[in-house]
């Protein structure tokens with residue numbers, strides 16, 4: 001433990017090198033060691049590090065005005081960012097509620113759903129249903145909507161209880177079906193849950209289009225979200241797409257819901273919106289919701305001090321312009337295909353790799369003890385942690401996580417490099433990852449924790 005710090009670290013027992021510089025796909029620590037940032041921290045840095053155009057835009061905004069509270073002023077940066085998002089988002093999502101991160105974007109959506117139904121004369125509708133193994137943020141409301149048991153456990157008594165809905169996870173189908181011959185039982189499970197508590201109580205259903213942190217870039221069945229949209233419509237339940245990880249080009253489309261042509265009622269954004277240059281989040285809201293507030297002359301009773309912050313919005317505008325100008329969303333698709341092909345070639349037959357999945361530059365690799373049975377490693381081995389440590393020591397940053405199956409069992413890594421990554425860097429990434437995987441297995445064997 002580091003006694004010489006006054007920082008309350010995430011993990012006081014870990015050693016964190018001091019970051020000194022960021023350059024494209026690389027981070028460099030104070031000792032000069034270079035790390036290939038293959039996950040943008042937690043799927044944040046989509047443009048890479050040190051992009052001058054974004055830094056200049058933030059500085060230019062600082063020269064104009066650094067802050068003016070949104071209860072007193074609007075600012076041109078947030079007006080411009082909202083207009084850009086309305087242009088890019090699926091039809092009807094024409095207003096942006098700006099906040100400072102993903103959890104705040106989800107909290108805002110949850111409360112907005114409630115406020116909407118109260119205005120519609122349905123004050124009994126308040127409950128937001130989420131899926132097992134999902135993650136929507138760590139503030140209490142967002143945590144309650146999520147379904148990752150490990151993240152919930154400590155705070156469980158403080159979280160509202162809601163019915164559990166199955167994930168759409170074809171590699172580990174909770175209904176033991178094959179995706180080519182299933183009846184979308186996972187989508188039907190939402191209907192069961194809505195009926196269990198009563199549609200009159202349910203305000204919204206929230207889901208990540210591709211499940212990120214908790215399950216490793218899980219791609220849903222092609223027809224899943226269309227079916228979900230139908231069920232939501234049937235029971236007057238709003239659909240909230242949590243695109244905090246997947247939004248702004250990460251999956252090779254501006255927004256992941258565009259893969260299936262499904263328009264949600266609200267969409268939560270953060271991470272890639274300002275690509276890590278400053279904290280920002282946003283809830284995009286469909287006209288049918290904003291019209292309800294406007295026609296009744298109601299305000300949305302919520303808010304945070306830093307909402308619509310001019311620096312954050314200026315960064316967001318610069319990021320979107322950069323993505324457009326350099327055609328980086330298309331590049332995310334193209335380089336994602338390249339990365340997927342190389343990962344499959346290098347690890348597709350590996351005895352401890354069960355599944356490689358994802359879209360665009362949002363890829364998950366799931367590890368198993370046994371490929372044939374899909375049996376996971378013993379959670380006590382913390383395979384993902386050993387792998388992450390070895391990769392980091394080699395200069396490769398990936399996003400490892402355990403509990404892929406149920407919050408306890410299963411190991412995966414998320415690979416989400418910046419869209420500017422080159423083919424040569426992809427080659428290096430895959431090479432280092434393979435070495436790290438083999439290194440992790442070797443280390444566990446040497447420790448007698450895995451059979452030789």
Ligand SMILES: Cc1ncc(COP(=O)(O)O)c(C=O)c1O
Pocket residue numbers: 042101102103104106135136137138208212213242243244245270271
């Ligand atoms: C899908 C999703 N929603 C919400 C959040 C929470 O965002 P933040 O950490 O910015 O509060 C995350 C963070 O990883 C996320 O992946």
